Amino acid sequence: MKNLLVFPPQWSPLSPHSALTMLAANLRANGYEVDIRDLNIDFYNYVLTPDYFNKSLKKIDNLENILKEQLAYEYSNTKKIDEYSGEFNINASKFLKIRNLKEKDKAVIENILNLLPYALRVMKNKEEFYSLDLLSKALIIINQTLNVISLPYFPAEISMHDYMNPAFKFTFEEIKKHCFDESTNMFYDFYKAVIPSILNQNPDIIGISISAYSQFIPGLTLAALLKSNSNAHINIGGNYISRITETLKKYPEFFELFAHSVIFEEGEKPLVELIKCLEDKLNIDQVTGLIYLNNNGEIIANNKVLPLKFNEAPAPDLTGFNLQRYLMPEIVFPIHASRGCYWKKCTFCDHDFGQVYNVKDVDKLIEEIKELKEKFEISHFEFIDEAISAPYLKKMSEKILEAGLNINWYCNARLETNLTQDILKLARKAGLRMILWGYESGSNRIMELINKGVDVDKRLDILKAASDADIWNFAYIFFGFPTETKEDAMDTVNTVCDNTDIFHAYGKSVFSLGKHALMKMNPEKFGITMLSEEEEPFSSNCSYKIESMLKERELEEINQLFAQGSMKNYPSAAWMYITYRETLFLYICKYGADAVKLMKCPF
Numbered sequence: 001m002k003n004l005l006v007f008p009p010q011w012s013p014l015s016p017h018s019a020l021t022m023l024a025a026n027l028r029a030n031g032y033e034v035d036i037r038d039l040n041i042d043f044y045n046y047v048l049t050p051d052y053f054n055k056s057l058k059k060i061d062n063l064e065n066i067l068k069e070q071l072a073y074e075y076s077n078t079k080k081i082d083e084y085s086g087e088f089n090i091n092a093s094k095f096l097k098i099r100n101l102k103e104k105d106k107a108v109i110e111n112i113l114n115l116l117p118y119a120l121r122v123m124k125n126k127e128e129f130y131s132l133d134l135l136s137k138a139l140i141i142i143n144q145t146l147n148v149i150s151l152p153y154f155p156a157e158i159s160m161h162d163y164m165n166p167a168f169k170f171t172f173e174e175i176k177k178h179c180f181d182e183s184t185n186m187f188y189d190f191y192k193a194v195i196p197s198i199l200n201q202n203p204d205i206i207g208i209s210i211s212a213y214s215q216f217i218p219g220l221t222l223a224a225l226l227k228s229n230s231n232a233h234i235n236i237g238g239n240y241i242s243r244i245t246e247t248l249k250k251y252p253e254f255f256e257l258f259a260h261s262v263i264f265e266e267g268e269k270p271l272v273e274l275i276k277c278l279e280d281k282l283n284i285d286q287v288t289g290l291i292y293l294n295n296n297g298e299i300i301a302n303n304k305v306l307p308l309k310f311n312e313a314p315a316p317d318l319t320g321f322n323l324q325r326y327l328m329p330e331i332v333f334p335i336h337a338s339r340g341c342y343w344k345k346c347t348f349c350d351h352d353f354g355q356v357y358n359v360k361d362v363d364k365l366i367e368e369i370k371e372l373k374e375k376f377e378i379s380h381f382e383f384i385d386e387a388i389s390a391p392y393l394k395k396m397s398e399k400i401l402e403a404g405l406n407i408n409w410y411c412n413a414r415l416e417t418n419l420t421q422d423i424l425k426l427a428r429k430a431g432l433r434m435i436l437w438g439y440e441s442g443s444n445r446i447m448e449l450i451n452k453g454v455d456v457d458k459r460l461d462i463l464k465a466a467s468d469a470d471i472w473n474f475a476y477i478f479f480g481f482p483t484e485t486k487e488d489a490m491d492t493v494n495t496v497c498d499n500t501d502i503f504h505a506y507g508k509s510v511f512s513l514g515k516h517a518l519m520k521m522n523p524e525k526f527g528i529t530m531l532s533e534e535e536e537p538f539s540s541n542c543s544y545k546i547e548s549m550l551k552e553r554e555l556e557e558i559n560q561l562f563a564q565g566s567m568k569n570y571p572s573a574a575w576m577y578i579t580y581r582e583t584l585f586l587y588i589c590k591y592g593a594d595a596v597k598l599m600k601c602p603f
Helices: 018-029 039-047 050-074 086-103 106-124 132-153 172-179 188-200 213-229 239-243 252-257 268-278 362-376 390-403 421-429 444-450 456-468 486-497 552-569 574-578 581-591 593-598
Strands: 003-007 034-038 205-209 233-237 261-263 290-293 299-301 332-335 380-383 408-413 432-440 472-479 505-510 528-532 543-546
Touching (some): 018 034, 018 205, 018 268, 034 039, 039 188, 039 213, 050 086, 050 106, 086 132, 132 574, 132 581, 172 213, 172 252, 205 213, 252 290, 268 290, 332 362, 332 581, 362 390, 408 581, 421 456, 432 444, 432 581, 444 456, 456 472, 472 486, 472 581, 574 581
Parallel strands (some): 233 261, 380 408
Antiparallel strands (some): 261 290, 290 299, 528 543
C-alpha cells in the first residue's frame, strides 16, 4: 500500500504546516510507509521565478486585448454605472490595473526581473536576512511579484500570507466554476506541472489536508484533478473541512467530483483505519470519523471516537520535507503542547471546534523538542496551542532549563492574573521571546459580552510584566463585534496607541461570525436578529443582521483614526515592515526585544 500525504497551496511559505508532520509520524508508528508532498512550498518556488513571471506578463498582454474588445462591446455612453453587469465591472477594474502596470509601474516590472532571485536569496541567507534594509526590500519585491502574477486572475490574489477572491461565494456552483475554469484558477499551470510526478509515484491513497479557507479552492482543484487522473483513493481532511461537514453531508456530487471520502475532525486514528479498510482489514463502516458515498449513492457519516491522546502519539516527523525550500534562513517549527482550549467559553470563538482538549505531558514535550533539535537541527519553535496555561508554562520552562535546551520559542497566552512576573521571567530564561495575546477590545462592555474570563482591569499590568521580562507583546484586536459602538471601538484605538511601551505590535481584524461560535446559541443577547448559513453553505462563517452595528463608513473612519495613531505612536516601526510573525520572531531572537522596538524602516 503506497500512501501519500499532500498539503496544497495556500499557506505561509515560511515553514512546514504541522498537520502532515503529525499524520506522517502516526502512520510510520503504525508500520506504514508514507511519502510527503508539501505542494504549498512547491507552488511558491514554482511561481517566484523569472520564467513564470515572464509567462504572466505574456498572459497580461493577451488579456489586455481581449478585455478591451469585451468592454467596448458592452460599453455605452448612455448607461449609468449601476446598469453594467458585475462581470463588466470586474473586467473594467482588471483592465485599468493592467494599464497602470504597463504605463505607470514599468519600474516595478524591471525591478522584479532584475531582483527577484536576489530577494529569494536574502530570505534564505542567514547574514543577509538579518539586515533590515535587505529584508524589507526583499519582501517588497516578493509581494510585488505575487501581485503581478495574480493579475490575470483578478480579483483573485495571492500573497505570502493569504489567497482570496472577493468575487467568490462559498456555494457549490461557485466551487465548480472556480475549480474547473483554468482562466480564473491560478493554480492550474502549477498542477499541470507537478501532477505527473505525483501520478508516477502510483499511490494507492492520497490524503489532502485543507486546513484554512485559503486552501479551499486550490485544495479542491488538486483533489478533482487527482481523482479524475489516478486510480488512488482520494481522501480530504483538515480543520476547514471539519467545519463544513454538515454541509458536505448534503452534496453527493461533492464526492463524485472531488473525493472518495472525507475525514472530519482529528485525523490520526481515522487515517490509519482507512488504510486498513483499503487493505481489506476493516469494513468501511468501522472507519471512525469518515464520510463517504455508499454503493447506493447515499452519503454515510460514521461515528467519531475520542482522538489519539498526545501522550500516546509519536513525535512530529519532518522526514520527507526539504527544509531548504522554505523562505526562511532558520525554520520556526509549529509544535503543540496541547490541542483545544482549556477555557472554551469565549462567545465569539470557534478556533478549537471539533477538538477535545488534549494536553501533552511536559516530559514528553521535552523529548520531542530534543528529537527535533538533534534530528532536524531545529531550535526555533512556535507553540500553536490556543493558549498555554500559567501552570503549564511554569513547568515547561523549568524542564527546558533542566534539560539544558538552547531554544527560542513563542506562544499564545491568555491575560490571566496567575501569569505572574516570576513565571514570565522564568519562561524568558527558558527561551520565550514573544507572546501572542488575545486582547480583543479596549471596551469593558464588549469584553463582558465576549466572556473572555480574565480580569479586564489587570490586562495592562500583565502586558507590562511581560515587557519588563524582556518578552515581546503581540496583541490581537478586532473591530465590528455585534453592538460595538464608535465609543467602544475608540476605547481599543486609544488603549493601543496610548500604551506603545507594552503593546509592541498588534494584529487588527474585523469581526466575522463563525458557524460554530457560542454566541449563536443566544443571538438575542448580542442584538442578532437574523442568522443565515445557507447563503454560502461551504463557508465556515455565517451571515447575520443585528439591531445596531458600526456602519461601513464608521468602521472606515475608525480604521483611519487607528492608522493615524499608529503612524504617530509607532513611527516607521520596523515590525510593520517585517510583517510576518515568524520573521519578526527571528529578529527578536537575533537582536532582542528592546533593539527591535527601536528599529525603523530604512526607507
